[in-house]
Amino acid sequence: xxxxxxxxxxxxxxxxxxxxxxxxxxxxxxxxxxxxxxxxxxxxxxxxxxxxxxxxxxxxxxxxxxxxxxxxxxxxxxxxxxxxxxxxxxxxxxxxxxxxxxxxxxxxxxxxxxxxxxxxxxxxxxxxxxxxxxxxxxxxxxxxxxxxxxxxxxxxxxxxxxxxxxxxxxxxxxxxxxxxxxxxxxxxxxxxxxxxxxxxxxxxxxxxxxxxxxxxxxxxxxxxxxxxxxxxxxxxxxxxxxxxxxxxxxxxxxxxxxxxxxxxxxxxxxxxxxxxxxxxxxxxxxxxxxxxxxxxxxxxxxxxxxxxxxxxxxxxxxxxxxxxxxxxxxxxxxxxxxxxxxxxxxxxxxxxxxxxxxxxxxxxxxxxxxxxx
Numbered sequence: 001x002x003x004x005x006x007x008x009x010x011x012x013x014x015x016x017x018x019x020x021x022x023x024x025x026x027x028x029x030x031x032x033x034x035x036x037x038x039x040x041x042x043x044x045x046x047x048x049x050x051x052x053x054x055x056x057x058x059x060x061x062x063x064x065x066x067x068x069x070x071x072x073x074x075x076x077x078x079x080x081x082x083x084x085x086x087x088x089x090x091x092x093x094x095x096x097x098x099x100x101x102x103x104x105x106x107x108x109x110x111x112x113x114x115x116x117x118x119x120x121x122x123x124x125x126x127x128x129x130x131x132x133x134x135x136x137x138x139x140x141x142x143x144x145x146x147x148x149x150x151x152x153x154x155x156x157x158x159x160x161x162x163x164x165x166x167x168x169x170x171x172x173x174x175x176x177x178x179x180x181x182x183x184x185x186x187x188x189x190x191x192x193x194x195x196x197x198x199x200x201x202x203x204x205x206x207x208x209x210x211x212x213x214x215x216x217x218x219x220x221x222x223x224x225x226x227x228x229x230x231x232x233x234x235x236x237x238x239x240x241x242x243x244x245x246x247x248x249x250x251x252x253x254x255x256x257x258x259x260x261x262x263x264x265x266x267x268x269x270x271x272x273x274x275x276x277x278x279x280x281x282x283x284x285x286x287x288x289x290x291x292x293x294x295x296x297x298x299x300x301x302x303x304x305x306x307x308x309x310x311x312x313x314x315x316x317x318x319x320x321x322x323x324x325x326x327x328x329x330x331x332x333x334x335x336x337x338x339x340x341x342x343x344x345x346x347x348x349x350x351x352x353x354x355x356x357x358x359x360x361x362x363x364x365x366x367x368x369x370x371x372x373x
Contacts, residue, residue: 033301039316039328039337040373045082047367055133055178057349061102068097068107079354082369086120099136106136106143124160134179146181148174166204168192178229184252191227194242210255213242230268230309239276259293267309279307299334309350320347342368
């Protein structure tokens, strides 16, 4: 029998699907833009993990990357050559993941079971009381889980002992997408609806809350304002996105807001000390000045191509699309520099940069390594 929270989350998903099905015909994707060819990149390896959902995100640690598939594969891959360090079949579909600290890695199955593995073997399992779409966080010898009822629970990373739980009253509608759960210093930051909250990681006590996204409409879809996974951090400065509502930068230690701007995206952000970059839901790529939020440039050439969360490198903004193309844009003005193909399936999550290797994962489970020349 579904819990009340499970039914509410399914209702929210049904409303989103219904809204899409009743909307006008989907706009035609923009033709692929002409590239300058000034950015050189070559494929260096390929691997396979199995079909991937949008809320199955990689966990990167040095030259290694942990990946999970919807079918139950959990693998640790060497990003230099694409070879497995180890691979584990959990024999259960995976719903959310991967969280890791470089040694222990955690996922949540579709049966609401939190599974923690180390060195290719399962350490422990724990059945959660609600659905989760957010990768667990493994930090400070603890595993933190954000479930769909907006509860945060802490477990001992070695034994699986439950240490504490903290819950915010749940809104009637919840977003079926990975939410924000991350550490900054001695703060555990969590997205609770449109609010960013700081919890004491030792006790779960709430230290502060800051409002980021405000309900902006009258229908159910427009009232969804959850903070999404994929924040951009520089020191203790943090920039976050509220689903289809706003982009904001604030102090991750105190919650003090620096600036906030309306934005219509649903993917996470990336940035450096100078600027911030994100994709809107219609495929525009936008850049903002990090300190003030002032717009820097907008790129419309990839509209309606179903863009991923972007990655900002020193000499390129990297973003994937729904046809498996990986686009390289100029950080100065957003102009197209280069693009490379993968397997024709949508790029999932954010492109990964580790060492000298760029890695993207497709919906079909293709793991593709590239290296700039």
